[in-house]
Amino acid sequence: MRRSMCIFTVGLGLLATGASAEPANAPSVMPPAKVGRMHGYVMTHFYFAQPDTDPETDCPGGMTMSLRDDFIAQLPPADRERASQVTELGKVARMILATDHPKSGLKLGEWLTNKDMYGGHNVCDNPADYEYTQYKTIEHAGTAKGLNLDGTADGAATASTCAHKKFTGADGTPAIDNQMWRGFGCIKVYRHDGNMDWDSNIRTGEWTVLMEVSDPKGGGPDGDVDVAFYSGKDPVTLDANRHIPAGLSLSVSDDPRFRAVTRGHIANGVLTTEPVDFTFKYDNQIVHVPWVFDAVRFRLALQPDGSIKGMMGGYADIEKLYNFVVMPQSIQGAVSNKIDCPGLYAALHRLADGERDPATGTCKAVSVAFDVEAIPAFVIHPSDKQAALGGKP
């Protein structure tokens, strides 16, 4: 394989030329990682688009109940104070069971007595089977992150969406759709100051998301481009400071399910893409659940340092979203992260605004928004390897 003259080629919009590695305090520029006409990237950050908003504004009166508190709330008033002194969830559940009347108590008893905790019936694997007393969601129409996915100004129902409230972007962008944030935004760990670190999963190689953008048609910095997204086949490797370095070579997945091709447009250094369905491959030691998104579109700003930053918006089927985000944590993870599984599950259904069933008028997906950051990486296709080895497989 021959290197394209990436260092001296004016590529996408604001992509700078040249690379300097020293001295340490000099701003470093990542040259384009270009193979043929395609600029490659690897995502270094991908997570819920969390606005830096006031929790009290988003969730008046505090965050939503934890699973444990919701159990306690289900006890008869006389038992609640005593139960609140009990720290172990199992004991709380046994107290509920002992009351012999709430619906959830019996089901919790099944979980407690089931030897196979992971395969058994429990409150987070079967959230629809349990009751919750209160689950808090973000209800205002104020500030949040996201994109206008349905094209409406007010969130009124369309042929493919259900009626819902809109947010406003921090920069004043009107009519933002992000029902996922309404559902998750009052859970502490999912907020910007929470403790979820999904980027570490990228660094440990549990998932790799690659992206390609062609040179703009017409030869200038602006214009139409071809865009592709891939799940990566290779884990990233880290530099001496445990950062993902620019210029890695990363192969695309062999599985066509994990590829998406669409078109986009670059204007004034901002890339916007047309909607496309995309499934992210995720593999770690125990979780092998793909993350499925429908009609995703990106709005990404090309940065002077060669990286790209922006947002992905789209729709996520509620069952698949719940299966990806909550189920792999198991009930232990949900308890420690203070996720009220039945409440969250019901809230997402209540908030659903996408993939409307024309027959019933109900929606089965929620609008989502994710912050995205990516740096240049050489995206390798199977044909590249054959070419590099002189046509030999």
Next chain:
Amino acid sequence: MSRALLRGAAALALLGALAGCKPDEPANSGAQPVVQRLSEQQYRQTIADIFGADIKVTGRFEPIVRREGLQAVGAVAATVTPSGFEQFDVMARGIAAQAFDDAHRARTVDCQPKAADAPDSACAAHVLARYGRLLFRRPLTDDEVKDRVAVADAATRSAGNFYAGLQFALATELEMPEFLFRIDRSVADPDHSGQRRLDGYAKASRLSFLLWNAAPDSELLDAAGHGDLDTRRGLTREVDRLLASPRLEEGVRAFFSDMLVFESFDTLAKDPLIYPKFSTAVAASAQEQTLKTVADLLVRQNADYRDLFVTRHTFMNRALGPVYYVPVASKEGWEPFDFPADDPRGGLLSQVSFTALYAHPGQSSPTLRGKAIRELLLCQKVPAPPANVDFTVVQDTSNPLYRTARARLTAHRTAPTCAGCHKIMDPIGLALENFDGAGGYRTTEAGTPIDASGDLNGRAFTTPIELGHALHDDPAATACLVGTLYKYAAGRAPVPGEAAWLKWLNDRFAADGYRLVDLLRTIATSDGFYAVSQPASASRDEANLRHGQGKEG
């Protein structure tokens, strides 16, 4: 060339003509025989060749101090300290235990002892003589075999196990100087009255270590034993066999590793804040990239040595990809790679192995790079700096008056004590300033565009590529390779009596299109390569090594 060398060359050319050497090969006075300690790589390769690649060699090798620019020459002065011998003892016992254990016995012991728990002198003698010949690189004398068998029998009786006895005796062979040191044994030269030459087995060792960086195989020892290496036809046949083997690449790689001081990679470190991409994997890959480039260009392609300074063809792996900032398709292993014709990289000087090795932990070093080019590639000695040299200006990268290395070195050179040496180092070192201290490409330093122009011995250049071409065309580069290769092959610096012979070698190298394989053939089939001047010290050395053979030398 000094006058003394020229006088010696003229005298020996005449002597050669009178003595009836090959028509075009001048006489070579030779020098005193040498005794070289095996390098770690040679030790390990020998064990793998004799007992199998699965035999683990566990222990620490004492370093060999570089002399005359080469470890191969330093090996002549290398000794074994008490702690070093302890390590050889540990290794020997470990190797011997594995060689005759249950897993390997069927392959390594080709006789059946009369009893597993009692001595069998005949079987032990057979096994120990077989391995002794390969380890000592010559047959054992009868007395030596008897000694080893006595050790084996005694150990067998003590342990109650025949194979334990064999292990112990083999371990003693592995600890003997005859194995740990290459010994130049000489005999009277029947073709030249009053002169000496290496004996057949010493010739075999020289050949094998030069061409394969390994001990002679059984076939080569057979040829030595039959006297074939003392005949033109027999020597040529064996040289051609060794040159045709894929193992030639190992020999060439070992030479260039030594010539390019690659053992420095063992301790090479870079500041991770400044060069985060540089890692142990990058360091290992950088060496391998250069050695693969060398082996491919000079052995497989049998190309002109000078092309090493300009070739755009190399090999790439995923570890190096981010440093060179190029795509690498293969997740594992290496793939061929060609830098485009207009790429700023090409040739040895632009490879990470050179630019990162000859740099500081936190910044590039035109001085180190210039010195390396002068000393390693042109064989031109650069004097050491004066003890009281003031490096303040050079090291202060924050001085706004001197933002680039060129500016700092220009200021530094105003000191008269520094100017002389820097004048020969800096112009060529500054040509590589487009490569930072870890080998990454850059066009600016501290925001200031890099000026890579300069001149090499009067030839101007403006880019690293042009510097490579200047080196390609510099006759000192090929003469340096010939001289360095000869030092590597002989284990010593040339002596005045070899000047004419070395000039002939240079001429042959040029006539053969500067092809390394041809140069190796010329050396290996020459008479001069095996000439020995003075036996006295060799006899003394050997006496100290309690040999059982070598009555001749």
